[in-house]
Amino acid sequence: MDDTEPLASRRNWDPMVKLTHWGIVTAVVANALVTEAGSGAHVWVGYGLAVLLALRLLWGLIGPAEARFSAFPPSPRRALAHLREIASGHVTRHASHNPLGALMVYAIWTTLAVVIASGIAMAGLPTAERTGGRESAQPAMAGSSGAGDEEPATPGAAASPDRAADEEREEREERAGHTAVPAPRDATGQAGPARDRDAAGATARDDEDGEAEEDEREEGPLGEVHEAAVNLLYLLIALHLAGVIFETRRSGREIVLAMVPGRR
Ligand code: HEM
Numbered sequence: 001m002d003d004t005e006p007l008a009s010r011r012n013w014d015p016m017v018k019l020t021h022w023g024i025v026t027a028v029v030a031n032a033l034v035t036e037a038g039s040g041a042h043v044w045v046g047y048g049l050a051v052l053l054a055l056r057l058l059w060g061l062i063g064p065a066e067a068r069f070s071a072f073p074p075s076p077r078r079a080l081a082h083l084r085e086i087a088s089g090h091v092t093r094h095a096s097h098n099p100l101g102a103l104m105v106y107a108i109w110t111t112l113a114v115v116i117a118s119g120i121a122m123a124g125l126p127t128a129e130r131t132g133g134r135e136s137a138q139p140a141m142a143g144s145s146g147a148g149d150e151e152p153a154t155p156g157a158a159a160s161p162d163r164a165a166d167e168e169r170e171e172r173e174e175r176a177g178h179t180a181v182p183a184p185r186d187a188t189g190q191a192g193p194a195r196d197r198d199a200a201g202a203t204a205r206d207d208e209d210g211e212a213e214e215d216e217r218e219e220g221p222l223g224e225v226h227e228a229a230v231n232l233l234y235l236l237i238a239l240h241l242a243g244v245i246f247e248t249r250r251s252g253r254e255i256v257l258a259m260v261p262g263r264r
Pocket residue numbers: 027028031032037038039042043044045046047049050115116117118119120122123166219223224226227230233
């Protein structure tokens with residue numbers, strides 16, 4: 001706790017950093033605690049989360065100096081140096097995230113990206129039909145490039161899958177003994193049997209994109225990826241909060257206040 005600067009010791013996060021931070025926090029908390037996993041609300045909150053993350057990443061390129069990636073490069077070497085600094089009791093003031101915090105920020109963003117990509121791969125991208133709600137079993141767009149990115153893995157898969165449809169699908173998968181064709185989750189849950197009629201799961205709308213069929217079979221594994229990433233996210237959040245508390249006590253800086261909207 002040497003090197004104290006009683007005044008002006010606070011960071012200056014711009015409104016965009018604050019907005020995206022608390023927006024992301026709200027979306028994560030909503031999807032973790034409030035919305036039903038896989039429900040329409042869950043997916044819509046998920047799209048919002050995707051937009052917020054995209055905004056923040058864009059801001060990392062074009063925002064003010066302390067918000068830019070260049071202000072907090074991911075550097076294990078610098079993070080180790082920071083650990084040594086902690087051990088020695090020395091405090092250096094950083095205009096942006098400290099090197100250890102920077103690694104945590106990139107880890108959280110990467111994990112969020114996996115959560116979002118796997119979620120969207122299961123649910124599909126928002127479409128005009130989807131905003132219409134329940135009758136959304138329409139082709140979203142062709143050209144899905146497969147799982148793992150944010151393309152629509154399941155064109156037309158509904159954004160409003162209800163739990164009953166999901167359970168019905170899970171039961172079918174269990175009976176089939178492998179990651180069988182999931183029901184197109186069109187809220188009514190009616191399309192499942194239609195799917196069963198066609199063992200390959202190829203419906204008219206899938207015909208225009210052969211990959212859709214393949215991707216749908218991957219929904220099981222995608223769900224597991226989603227869940228594993230979410231669990232990793234919870235761990236990182238716990239470490240993040242511990243880090244924020246630790247850094248506040250260690251440096252004496254009001255780093256939480258620096259994140260509060262309206263404070264500069
Ligand atoms: C940090 C935010 C999120 C959290 C905490 C979260 C959490 C969860 C959890 C715990 C499940 C249940 C997993 C399972 O039982 O397999 C789930 C399922 C699901 N999530 Fe998320 N999720 C988040 C973001 C998203 C996003 C961004 C999307 C897509 C836009 C999404 C779409 C889905 C879908 C479609 C399912 C249903 C999976 C299935 O039926 O097997 N989620 N989510």
